[in-house]
Amino acid sequence: MKVYKVLKKEKKYLVAVFLILVAFVITRFLFLGMRPIHHDEGMLSYFAWRIIKDHDYIYTPQIHGPILFYVQAIIFRLFGTSDAATRLGPAIFGVILGMIPFIFVKYLGKNKALAISALILVSPLLMYYARFLVHTALSIVFLLVFVLLAWRFFVSFNSNYLLWAAAALALAFGTSETTYIFVAVLFAFIPLFFLLEREKFIAYWRKTCNYVREQYPDIISAFLIFVLVWTTIYSVGFTSPKSFILSLPNPFNKETGLGFWLAQHKVHLGGQPWYYYLILLAVYEPLAVAAAFFGLLNYAKTKSTFFLFLVWWALGELIAFSIAGEKFPWLILPTLIAISTLGGYYLGWGWAKFRPISKIIWMILFAFSAFIAIRLSFIEPADTRELAVYVQTPLNFQKVIDEVTKNCQGTGNFDCVLIDSKISWPLSWNFRDFGRLDNLESNLESRDFPAQTKYIIVSSERINKFKALDGWERRKVTLRDWWVPDVCREPSCISKFIKYFLFRETWNEKGGYDVYIYRRVFK
Numbered sequence: 001m002k003v004y005k006v007l008k009k010e011k012k013y014l015v016a017v018f019l020i021l022v023a024f025v026i027t028r029f030l031f032l033g034m035r036p037i038h039h040d041e042g043m044l045s046y047f048a049w050r051i052i053k054d055h056d057y058i059y060t061p062q063i064h065g066p067i068l069f070y071v072q073a074i075i076f077r078l079f080g081t082s083d084a085a086t087r088l089g090p091a092i093f094g095v096i097l098g099m100i101p102f103i104f105v106k107y108l109g110k111n112k113a114l115a116i117s118a119l120i121l122v123s124p125l126l127m128y129y130a131r132f133l134v135h136t137a138l139s140i141v142f143l144l145v146f147v148l149l150a151w152r153f154f155v156s157f158n159s160n161y162l163l164w165a166a167a168a169l170a171l172a173f174g175t176s177e178t179t180y181i182f183v184a185v186l187f188a189f190i191p192l193f194f195l196l197e198r199e200k201f202i203a204y205w206r207k208t209c210n211y212v213r214e215q216y217p218d219i220i221s222a223f224l225i226f227v228l229v230w231t232t233i234y235s236v237g238f239t240s241p242k243s244f245i246l247s248l249p250n251p252f253n254k255e256t257g258l259g260f261w262l263a264q265h266k267v268h269l270g271g272q273p274w275y276y277y278l279i280l281l282a283v284y285e286p287l288a289v290a291a292a293f294f295g296l297l298n299y300a301k302t303k304s305t306f307f308l309f310l311v312w313w314a315l316g317e318l319i320a321f322s323i324a325g326e327k328f329p330w331l332i333l334p335t336l337i338a339i340s341t342l343g344g345y346y347l348g349w350g351w352a353k354f355r356p357i358s359k360i361i362w363m364i365l366f367a368f369s370a371f372i373a374i375r376l377s378f379i380e381p382a383d384t385r386e387l388a389v390y391v392q393t394p395l396n397f398q399k400v401i402d403e404v405t406k407n408c409q410g411t412g413n414f415d416c417v418l419i420d421s422k423i424s425w426p427l428s429w430n431f432r433d434f435g436r437l438d439n440l441e442s443n444l445e446s447r448d449f450p451a452q453t454k455y456i457i458v459s460s461e462r463i464n465k466f467k468a469l470d471g472w473e474r475r476k477v478t479l480r481d482w483w484v485p486d487v488c489r490e491p492s493c494i495s496k497f498i499k500y501f502l503f504r505e506t507w508n509e510k511g512g513y514d515v516y517i518y519r520r521v522f523k
Contacts, residue, residue: 013110017102020117027121027377028094028130033084035381036393036401039480041133042426045086048072049432059234059243061260064135066233067175071138090137094130097141101344104148111351116344119291122366123340124284124373128388129330131377135176136333142172143182144337147313151306154204157211159218166222167229174233177257178334180249181324185316192312200305265325272327277318280332283387283501284376287369288336291343298346310342329388384483385504391482393426400477400517401430404455408434417455420462423479423515427457456518463516472518481512
């Protein structure tokens, strides 16, 4: 009878894992091409495409690490170039992210693995950016793997975990320079651990020192693995010394990865306030935040070292990214995976002890989070009333892309559409096979355009140079739009926030950036 109960319980667990896997595949892969390519997606896709087209790549800190470009280049080679293929890499990594807890189920326990995976599954922001070409969607996979491997190492001091952790950390660095922030948060945990848990800290310190003395060859091996993986990634398979040199962490050289992003801190690109990520969490992640909050309270009861680390990982990432000058919605992902891991770990730890009413409340929050996620990723994926939809190419512009593609594709002529160099993204990607950038500096009314040119796309800044061209028709189209909420501090703002939270009713007008499409009229 006991064996039967164990087998029945194991069967339920396997069924739950299978259903979660199916849900991840559906939510990450379904209708990937339904949203027009975003400005940043177009830029990243273009440089990945250049790898397979011209075998041309060199590390450029402004567009982050090489791994995303390698992944997308492989995907383009296998599946061709399309809007759906553009997002296939993040979708694959999104599924992997959700399955990582099950790889470590032996150490996490089944309930914790299920809970962490479930929170990742219904996280609106993790779902949306698993369907969006951006580096942090890939880097958080390596960060989570590193955290779990490092945890197992400090529990068991098994060198295998250390070696794999070194490789995972190098992969995270090879994907995004935000990993420097992660490492800073890790080092900041050391004095915090000493202050809050001095006896445990001393015990861990002694064990670590003993390991260093006795197993120093393994530490050297881990370092060499880290260096080898880093070098392979950034040197483009040992073919580009320049890329490797630019990747070295030199804070005083603005051409290197670390130096460039330290300099960007003063630029405040995005112009968001320090509490920007708190707003995103309040709007999209009430489930994960609530679970993480109770996880924090739980540490006060259990004094669990791993709970303490998860709490600091979540708070430290949030503080660090809030201080950082550059703020965009996809940069919340390193913080969010920490919050989701902490929240899921708490729910899995305490689920069997929860009262029925508590379980009902958590299930309601789970369903509400799933609703927000589906609305964001499938119902309104290009609607900039959603704060996560940042400076998006609107659905109407897709009609322009389709029209130009229909009339120019297959011509083999890169003069078919001339694109104002001020608006290169995502148009350089959209029209990569039959268009080219043109600075359009001269007076367009007097220019003699190639006979093969069927379209000219002009930015708003240049349109004052001319108003009409003989033999061309012109129309104005919005290339990008956005919604930035006005600051609201009146008592009536409470009802406005509630309406926005539930129904996405905004209280001020959208912004937008228009371009002018000139189409040659053949008579």
